[in-house]
Amino acid sequence: MLYKALRKPPERVIAREVVPGREAARTVRGMARTSRAIAPTNVRRRRLGAELRRLRESMKLSMQDAADVLDKTAQTISNMERGRYGVSKAELEKLLVVYGATQEERETLESLRRDGAKRGWWSTYGLPDWAKPYVGLETDAVAVRNAEPLIIPGLMQTASYAEAIHLVARQATPPEQVAKRVDVRIQRARRLHDAEPLELWAIVGEEALRREVGGAQVMTEQLDHILSLLELPNVTLQVLPLSHGAHPCMAGGLVLLRFADPLxxxxxxxxxxxxxxxxxxxxxVRRLETLFDDLRALALDPRASVRLITTIRDEYRRRTGGS
Structure with missing residues (x-):
């Protein structure tokens, strides 16, 4: 199975003193210096940009040289090569002539350009601009690693839990958009059941399991849903127990995406x-991967995690009058 190494247990625990909240805050501040606000992009557009950069550099041309061809700025070329801006057919043809691309390269890159310009299935759901590109990238990914100390991971949420989350997030989700946002979340999760399913490794804080979102019945159904997902060979979950105390991801969650092509x-x-x-x-990205591995080492193993989830589920169930 793709990225089988993702499913290996952690081989080490980094021993260091962790001051509550400080390590996570330091990590997030570091990420901010090497991150960017989301702009439209997807895997095909990123691949096209990388190939354009390779061809340009093979001809020993600068970004300004390429910009002069299109009567653009060097920053525009940089954004194209990083997959942030789309490239029109005419622009691509001009660049490939200057870059001395072969006919095969021209056909391949035009195919990437055309596919990268297509609208995704999520484009009609009224998602905020900052969320659309992530859904596209996740759709192209083959493996997701998701650490969530305070909330059930989106790919594992039931419709009722997702609705309750969106209803309280008024600053991000207008009430009239809640149903569409929930639908998108459910559509995304269907990939876990595909013939070639998405790999998911989740680390969830025990507080996310115990925080009553939507009421005891909603939480009973939510934890039942998680337990059913854990029967899938492509889904793994570890619980980060409250008894552990401070951990290096207290400032919030993180997601890591892997893609099929090593390019x-x-x-x-x-x-x-x-x-x-x-x-x-x-x-x-490597720092985030190390952070995720540290969390895996601190969390309960998958079997112990299932036992804890079952115990908490049963507590909710008894409150609803079930047994």
Missing amino acids: DPPLGYLEYPLGAHVVEDDEA
Whole structure:
């Protein structure tokens, strides 16, 4: 299975003193220096940009040289090569002539340009601009690692839990948009059941399991849903217990995305109440990967996690009159 190494247990625990909240805050501040506010992008657009950069550099041309061809700025070329800006067919043809691209390269890159310009299934759901690109990147990913200390991961949420979360997040979700946002979340989760399913490794704080979102019945159904997902071979979850105390991700959650083609480097994603950042810098992504591995080492193993989830589910169930 793709990225099987993702499912290996952590081999080490980094021993260091962790001051509550300080380590996580330091990590997030570091990410902010190497992240960017989300702008439209997807894997095909990123691949096209990388190939354009390779061809330009093979001809020993500067960004300004390329910008002069299109009567643009060097910053525009930089954004194109990083997948932030789309490239029109005419612009692509002009660049490929100057870059001396072969016919095969021209056809391949035009295909990438055309596919990268297509609207995704989520484009009609009224998502905020900062959220649209992430959904596209997640759709292209083959593996997701998600650490959430305070909330159930989006890919594992039931409709009722997701609705309750969106209803209280008035600053981010207008009431009339709640149903569409919930629908998008459910649509995304269907990939866990595909013939070639999305790999998901989640680390969830025990407080997320115990925080009563939507009432005891909603939480009973939510934890039942998680337990059913954990029967899938492509889904793993570890609980970070409250008894552990401070941990290095107390400032919020993180997501790491991996893609099928090794030419497409992994990405990080950090979300906050009014927006989000995609983390593209290689070193910053490696730091997030180390942080995730540290959390895996601190969390309960998958079997112990299932036992704890079952215990908490049963507590909620008894409160609803069930047994």
